[in-house]
Amino acid sequence: MNRRTILVSIIVMFAVIGFVSLLVSQPQYLLKQFLFLVVFVGLIYALYQFMMKGKLNKKEQQAFLKAARKSKKRMQKKHHSHHSTSSQKRKPLRKRSHAHLTVIEGKKGKKKNRASS
CATH class of the missing domain: 1.20.5 (Single alpha-helices involved in coiled-coils or other helix-helix interfaces)
Incomplete structure (x- = not known):
C-alpha cells in the first residue's frame, strides 16, 4: 500500500x-x-x-419550439383539409407517372440495306 x-x-x-x-x-x-x-x-x-x-440549451430549446409549431400547423392543415374534402364530392385521383422519359429520335423510318450487310 x-x-x-x-x-x-x-x-x-x-x-x-x-x-x-x-x-x-x-x-x-x-x-x-x-x-x-x-x-x-x-x-x-x-x-x-x-x-x-435560460442559458443552457437555449438554441436547442428554440429549435424544438419552432419545430413543434410547424408540426402543429401541419397537423391542423391536414386535419382541416380532411374534413373539408369529406363533405364535398371527391374527384377521382389520376395516377401520375413519376418516370421522366424522353423520346430519342433515331433512324426508325430508314430500312437497312440488307445487300451491303
Missing part, C-alpha cells in the same frame, strides 16, 4: 469514529446538522437551476 491509500484510510477511520461518537452522545445535534446540510444543498441546487435555466 502506498502512502496515499494509508492516509485516506486513516482519515476515513477518524470520520467514522467521530460520526459514531456524535450519534451516540448527541443524536439531536447530528440530525440538526444533517437537515441544515440538506436544506443548504437544496437551496444551492435551486439557485443554480434558476440561474442556468
